[in-house]
Amino acid sequence: MPQHIPFAYERVEARIASMISNGLIRPGERVPSVREICVSDSVSKATAMQALCNLEARSLVFARPRSGYFAMASSRLPLPTTPVAHLEPREPKLSPLVARVFADVQNPATMALGAGTPHPSLLPTAELARSAARAARLHVEDFGRYPTCEADRPLRREIALRLARVGCEVSPEEVVITNGCMDALNLSLRAVASPGDTILVESPTFFGILQMIHSLGMKAISVPATCIAGLDVKAFERTLAKHKIAACVLLPSFGNPHGACVSEEHRQAIAHIANKHRAPIIEDDVYGELAFDGRRLRPLKAYPNAAGTILCGSLSKCLSPALRIGWAIAGCHAENVRRMKWISSIATPHITARAAADYLQCGGFDRHLRAMRHTLEQQTCCISHAISEFFPEGTALSRPSGGYFLWVELPRHISAEKLGDAAIQHRISICPGPIFSLNGEFENCIRLNCAVGVEQNVQEAIATLGRLAHEQAASSFPHAKRPKAKTTTR
Amino acid sequence: MPQHIPFAYERVEARIASMISNGLIRPGERVPSVREICVSDSVSKATAMQALCNLEARSLVFARPRSGYFAMASSRLPLPTTPVAHLEPREPKLSPLVARVFADVQNPATMALGAGTPHPSLLPTAELARSAARAARLHVEDFGRYPTCEADRPLRREIALRLARVGCEVSPEEVVITNGCMDALNLSLRAVASPGDTILVESPTFFGILQMIHSLGMKAISVPATCIAGLDVKAFERTLAKHKIAACVLLPSFGNPHGACVSEEHRQAIAHIANKHRAPIIEDDVYGELAFDGRRLRPLKAYPNAAGTILCGSLSKCLSPALRIGWAIAGCHAENVRRMKWISSIATPHITARAAADYLQCGGFDRHLRAMRHTLEQQTCCISHAISEFFPEGTALSRPSGGYFLWVELPRHISAEKLGDAAIQHRISICPGPIFSLNGEFENCIRLNCAVGVEQNVQEAIATLGRLAHEQAASSFPHAKRPKAKTTTR
Numbered sequence: 001m002p003q004h005i006p007f008a009y010e011r012v013e014a015r016i017a018s019m020i021s022n023g024l025i026r027p028g029e030r031v032p033s034v035r036e037i038c039v040s041d042s043v044s045k046a047t048a049m050q051a052l053c054n055l056e057a058r059s060l061v062f063a064r065p066r067s068g069y070f071a072m073a074s075s076r077l078p079l080p081t082t083p084v085a086h087l088e089p090r091e092p093k094l095s096p097l098v099a100r101v102f103a104d105v106q107n108p109a110t111m112a113l114g115a116g117t118p119h120p121s122l123l124p125t126a127e128l129a130r131s132a133a134r135a136a137r138l139h140v141e142d143f144g145r146y147p148t149c150e151a152d153r154p155l156r157r158e159i160a161l162r163l164a165r166v167g168c169e170v171s172p173e174e175v176v177i178t179n180g181c182m183d184a185l186n187l188s189l190r191a192v193a194s195p196g197d198t199i200l201v202e203s204p205t206f207f208g209i210l211q212m213i214h215s216l217g218m219k220a221i222s223v224p225a226t227c228i229a230g231l232d233v234k235a236f237e238r239t240l241a242k243h244k245i246a247a248c249v250l251l252p253s254f255g256n257p258h259g260a261c262v263s264e265e266h267r268q269a270i271a272h273i274a275n276k277h278r279a280p281i282i283e284d285d286v287y288g289e290l291a292f293d294g295r296r297l298r299p300l301k302a303y304p305n306a307a308g309t310i311l312c313g314s315l316s317k318c319l320s321p322a323l324r325i326g327w328a329i330a331g332c333h334a335e336n337v338r339r340m341k342w343i344s345s346i347a348t349p350h351i352t353a354r355a356a357a358d359y360l361q362c363g364g365f366d367r368h369l370r371a372m373r374h375t376l377e378q379q380t381c382c383i384s385h386a387i388s389e390f391f392p393e394g395t396a397l398s399r400p401s402g403g404y405f406l407w408v409e410l411p412r413h414i415s416a417e418k419l420g421d422a423a424i425q426h427r428i429s430i431c432p433g434p435i436f437s438l439n440g441e442f443e444n445c446i447r448l449n450c451a452v453g454v455e456q457n458v459q460e461a462i463a464t465l466g467r468l469a470h471e472q473a474a475s476s477f478p479h480a481k482r483p484k485a486k487t488t489t490r
Numbered sequence: 491m492p493q494h495i496p497f498a499y500e501r502v503e504a505r506i507a508s509m510i511s512n513g514l515i516r517p518g519e520r521v522p523s524v525r526e527i528c529v530s531d532s533v534s535k536a537t538a539m540q541a542l543c544n545l546e547a548r549s550l551v552f553a554r555p556r557s558g559y560f561a562m563a564s565s566r567l568p569l570p571t572t573p574v575a576h577l578e579p580r581e582p583k584l585s586p587l588v589a590r591v592f593a594d595v596q597n598p599a600t601m602a603l604g605a606g607t608p609h610p611s612l613l614p615t616a617e618l619a620r621s622a623a624r625a626a627r628l629h630v631e632d633f634g635r636y637p638t639c640e641a642d643r644p645l646r647r648e649i650a651l652r653l654a655r656v657g658c659e660v661s662p663e664e665v666v667i668t669n670g671c672m673d674a675l676n677l678s679l680r681a682v683a684s685p686g687d688t689i690l691v692e693s694p695t696f697f698g699i700l701q702m703i704h705s706l707g708m709k710a711i712s713v714p715a716t717c718i719a720g721l722d723v724k725a726f727e728r729t730l731a732k733h734k735i736a737a738c739v740l741l742p743s744f745g746n747p748h749g750a751c752v753s754e755e756h757r758q759a760i761a762h763i764a765n766k767h768r769a770p771i772i773e774d775d776v777y778g779e780l781a782f783d784g785r786r787l788r789p790l791k792a793y794p795n796a797a798g799t800i801l802c803g804s805l806s807k808c809l810s811p812a813l814r815i816g817w818a819i820a821g822c823h824a825e826n827v828r829r830m831k832w833i834s835s836i837a838t839p840h841i842t843a844r845a846a847a848d849y850l851q852c853g854g855f856d857r858h859l860r861a862m863r864h865t866l867e868q869q870t871c872c873i874s875h876a877i878s879e880f881f882p883e884g885t886a887l888s889r890p891s892g893g894y895f896l897w898v899e900l901p902r903h904i905s906a907e908k909l910g911d912a913a914i915q916h917r918i919s920i921c922p923g924p925i926f927s928l929n930g931e932f933e934n935c936i937r938l939n940c941a942v943g944v945e946q947n948v949q950e951a952i953a954t955l956g957r958l959a960h961e962q963a964a965s966s967f968p969h970a971k972r973p974k975a976k977t978t979t980r
Contacts, residue, residue, distance in 0.1 A: 099829070102829075102832055105636065105638075106638050106639060117635070117636050118634070119634075120631055120633075120634025120635055121634070122634075123633065123634040125630050125631060125632075125633040125634040126630055128633040129626045129627060129629075129630040129633055130626075132622070132623075132626035132633070132841055133622075133623040133626040133627055136619045136620075136622035136623040136626065136845075137619060137623055139619075140615050140616055140619040141610055141615060142615075142812050143610075143613065143615040143618040143619055143622070143810050143812045143813070144608070144609075144610025144611070144612075144613040144615040144810065144811075144812065145607070145610055145811060145812055146595065146607050146806075146811040146812065147811075147812055147814070148595075148596050149596060151812075178835075179669050179835040179838070180835055180836050180837075182833070182834065182835050182836050183834060183835040186833075186834050186835070190705055194707055195685030195686070195706070195707030196685070196707070208832075208833065211833045212833050212834070215680055215830065215833050215834075216685070216706075216707075217684055217685030217686070217706075217707055316636075316836075320633050320634065321634075321635060321636040321637075321836075321837075322632050322633045322634065322635055322636065322637055322641075322839060322840045322841070323633070323839055323841075324637070324835065324836070324837060324838060324839040339589070339592075340705065342592055342698075343672070343676075343698065343701045343702050343705050344672065344673060344676050344702070344705075344834070345668075345669040345670055345672050345673040345676070345814065345835075346670050346672050346806075346811075346814070347670075347811075347814060348669070348814065349812060349813055349814045349839060349841075349842045350812045351622055351812070351813075351839075351841060351842060351845070352839045352841060352842070355626075355841070
């Protein structure tokens with residue numbers, strides 16, 4: 001058989017693949033562009049493109065619109081195990097660990113790998129300050145009034161316009177501006193459910209939701225959600241068929257804590273099932289704008305028969321946590337949500353709504369989002385790689401395609417709580433797994449926030465965490481070696 | 491007996507008294523100053539002073555610090571009857587009338603005699619806008635962070651300093667900034683009570699509190715409060731002795747709806763009784779700064795053994811409703827309140843807290859408060875007088891010494907709800923009495939908001955309300971005459 005003489009594109013492909021595999025180009029870093037390849041390899045544009053497409057097909061690189069191609073982590077850890085379901089409604093357990101997470105957030109000297117706080121360098125603070133100052137100057141009379149629907153109309157319009165772009169058509173009149181997304185979730189829960197009612201949640205889910213359900217005297221029942229597909233649709237249907245559920249709080253887009261994204265097919269099924277069982281969905285869409293590839297999936301609210309779905313979102317994760325601008329788009333529950341808002345805080349300040357509208361109208365939001373998604377992906381990639389490098393064997397890791405978080409499952413005998421205690425001594429905050437559970441499971445899991453500044457040395461912080469995990473493992477099994485996390489090649 | 495030749499001061503006194511009685515000087519209007527009297531009556535300063543002091547002793551005029559003397563309403567209606575107590579805890583009734591009150595607030599064409607909204611002309615809007623713009627410019631980095639305790643420290647300090655001036659010493663660390671006072675009340679209730687618990691309230695009381703208790707799945711029990719003395723202290727003690735009370739929501743300073751102010755002696759007793767029965771007080775002090783005579787009474791929180799008292803206040807009634815700045819000072823419950831705040835909305839925006847602190851630090855607040863109290867008193871006086879002029883016989887009226895509100899008890903057969911329906915056709919909003927009650931009583935009462943602009947013709951609005959009340963009375967008793975409200979001379 002004659003020896004295969006490689007085509008030009010194959011030579012280029014092999015050269016870049018080897019640069020990635022030997023670490024010359026690190027995960028998340030840009031690989032040479034088409035133009036650069038044309039020059040360095042003396043090939044045509046078509047050849048360079050072919051090489052990059054093949055590398056993408058081999059999952060060695062990934063494309064980012066208008067930015068080029070970037071190196072993927074060369075190896076990946078296995079996925080965390082699927083959580084078990086809790087078959088009976090119960091009062092969520094109030095973990096004392098949550099208080100520590102709050103405390104860590106307040107300490108500026110800490111590397112914030114714990115709470116879901118974006119690093120200020122990721123956000124357009126100067127533009128926002130200008131918008132706020134302008135809003136104050138232009139709407140002087142507003143300071144003397146209770147904020148009315150007039151003051152936040154421009155913002156409600158901007159929100160409706162953005163949703164219309166992804167096929168979710170809502171009227172600005174339906175949008176209730178809230179004090180961030182937590183407020184929106186609270187108001188929605190209070191609008192559709194009463195103390196004693198059962199709320200369906202994902203497992204694992206954002207601990208704030210569990211705390212909220214507890215504080216409102218409600219019960220919760222959980223449905224497993226995996227790191228890739230998100231909510232287990234069959235278990236969801238079984239639970240709704242068996243129990244009287246007052247509301248389902250779901251996070252279909254880059255859910256918290258593991259960043260799963262529910263497919264369009266599953267979204268359709270979920271909306272259909274909830275409607276069939278007349279269980280309103282409260283959809284937490286706070287990370288919806290942060291798909292790494294910029295592709296915003298249609299929220300559940302946009303599917304047929306989703307009039308009972310309340311879409312909750314905010315600008316806190318993608319623009320500014322300080323403005324405290326969120327919203328609840330409540331369809332047939334809108335009147336109730338509005339009443340709950342009045343009962344719980346009358347109104348939101350006009351100045352923040354005016355500032356947000358001013359910023360959104362100025363047109364820089366999409367550009368900002370592109371840059372922010374890029375950084376988030378890069379940092380997620382970098383942290384994932386560092387985990388595979390430094391964490392003990394048996395570590396499993398989620399593979400988010402958007403949002404802030406990585407969900408790390410450590411070997412069984414490592415306690416997330418103890419790891420958190422040790423980490424905070426090194427000024428690193430993490431979120432221990434049990435707070436994401438109804439009954440304190442996920443004891444060996446942690447959630448890591450990847451929305452850290454690019455100038456921050458996350459590599460070093462992850463190395464420290466890995467060392468601490470190894471130390472804990474060694475104190476459990478003093479004679480074990482310190483192998484690095486075992487990876488699976490894709 | 492020789493005829494008494496009047497002293498000079500008696501001549502002056504008689505002349506001014508007659509100007510008031512024949513309507514030349516109307517209630518709330520300024521009477522001639524000492525300087526003016528000296529010139530017009532050719533008397534000494536001491537004589538002019540003596541005349542004014544005598545008029546004050548006769549309750550024909552009242553003094554306002556640094557502003558001079560003003561005419562009192564020449565006659566007064568009787569006080570509304572004392573409400574009855576409800577002896578068993580019950581779920582507050584959700585009145586559909588509340589929705590109408592909200593709707594009316596949103597209509598700028600309406601004369602806002604209904605909801606407790608201040609007219610923008612009473613507030614320093616231009617100064618606030620400048621403070622907000624400055625805060626935005628000076629704290630750019632804040633826009634990229636979740637608001638921390640750092641961002642609202644200056645405001646918490648200002649609040650603590652103001653309270654210290656009236657003998658209520660709290661640490662700035664104890665102050666939790668909230669999204670207005672409603673938020674503070676909500677968080678406080680959720681911090682100390684759970685669904686199913688019983689909350690003690692006044693009767694009548696602010697309808698927002700009843701709605702809140704209902705929405706949290708709690709029950710309420712009411713203790714009568716009169717228009718002058720406020721809470722019935724003996725009934726308060728009996729109720730606490732008989733029932734398990736999770737919290738008492740009280741409004742000791744210019745309470746809503748009738749503007750009563752609890753004396754220092756009663757405050758001491760209330761604080762003592764609540765402490766004895768270990769029932770935390772949630773003190774709504776939102777009108778505390780608005781005593782007509784500028785005398786701020788010490789809040790319940792300042793009395794001995796009041797560690798369990800949560801003092802809730804806001805800037806909404808005395809500075810700006812738009813900023814949505816309130817606070818809860820929670821003593822031993824502070825940690826719980828903070829946790830509830832996190833669970834319900836994470837944080838309040840930094841920009842409004844910075845703007846408020848900037849305004850308070852600039853030093854114009856006390857000057858503004860003096861002017862605002864003055865206007866409030868004048869409008870309250872003017873509306874009281876118009877009511878005695880235009881309302882049907884049998885009308886009774888509260889006599890507030892601060893705050894926004896007049897509580898009007900109409901003759902028994904007049905329905906406040908129907909009066910409200912008729913009034914809104916004339917673009918006048920009022921608050922119907924039943925919403926201030928646990929079970930829909932006060933059917934013939936209304937609450938009127940006196941925080942209206944000085945340029946607004948309240949006289950005319952009250953005349954319209956009076957005519958509508960007469961029409962309703964006439965349709966009940968078609969052959970009756972239309973006598974004006976019978977007044978009692980002080």
